[in-house]
Amino acid sequence: MSGYHSAQVDVPVRLNTNESPFPPPDGWLDAVANIAKTVPWNRYPDRGAIELRETIARRHNVSPANIFVANGSNEVIQTILLAYGGAGRCVATFEPTYQMYSQIAGVTGADVVQGERKADLTLDPLEIERVLTRDKPSVSFLCNPNNPTGLIEPRANLDALLAHTTGIVVVDEAYAEFSEWSAMDMVSEDKPLAVTRTFSKTLSMAALRVGYVVAPKQMIADLEIAVLPYHLDSFKQAATIAALGFVSEMEQRVDAIKSERTRIFTAVSDMDCDVWPSGSNFILFRPRSSAASAVWQRMVDAGVLVRDCSTWPRLTGCLRVTVGTADENSAFLGALSAALSIN
């Protein structure tokens, strides 16, 4: 196998990993400095992360027994696959989508079955029915909005997954705050549905490494069996509880990012590029008459880094840009326009 890579190049404008362009609020930084001095560092953390789960549970109006927290939603996905994947089982993804589902499923020894999106990168519910009925995956992933396309999934696709699954369905909502709908209010004890969220994107805390899942109690109990003891350190538990006091401040920034997203979408649509409408904080586009890798390199030379997806299966010729600050986005649009004008 090979690992998961995202090229990191040291340039002034980095728009390649879908982080928030804004740092967290000052009030949270002060709280964190205080937490660092008062954590009982000689003691193991609260293994059940009770207070943290209570705080997140209040946000979603569920019980703490419906919440599992880990070091980023990637670790949530890993724990789900340790519990429900593994040798002799199969895991379904609908490509192109977030690469970590297949990557981690493969590491656990599960077989991966890849359903296909259409040429326009939308997903047909009949494809979901076909894959789930044929392969009976123990875990099926739906990323909404989907990374790397940015497209919002129709509700019919989640309905199709729930109608045909004989295992569990995981909806990855890393970008939920930028989207038009969430599956969160569909989580209930009688559905095999798990919804994941992260602090890495809207909440401006990619460095903290926190994500969580809301799911039926039995599923949470299964994840607790699979995860390592004390996987969430005391500092992180307290810093995350403090962060939840600033959620509304951080969500206010979502509007700013959405209006910049519209500006980028309109401007790139006016260039010689195909562009996909986005319900997230990034935009997928494809230069029509220039080689994407050459465009990517010219933009790097101009100090702007975007994600080069042009060699990924099903994304030939595509690039993906994260919405940044207004200045960063202007730098991106200038660099892209210049890069496209050379043949």
Ligand SMILES: *Cc1c(COP(=O)(O)O)cnc(C)c1O
């Ligand atoms: C960024 C991203 C994640 C987040 O991973 P973390 O481990 O929480 O930083 C999860 N899923 C998708 C689709 C993402 O794009």
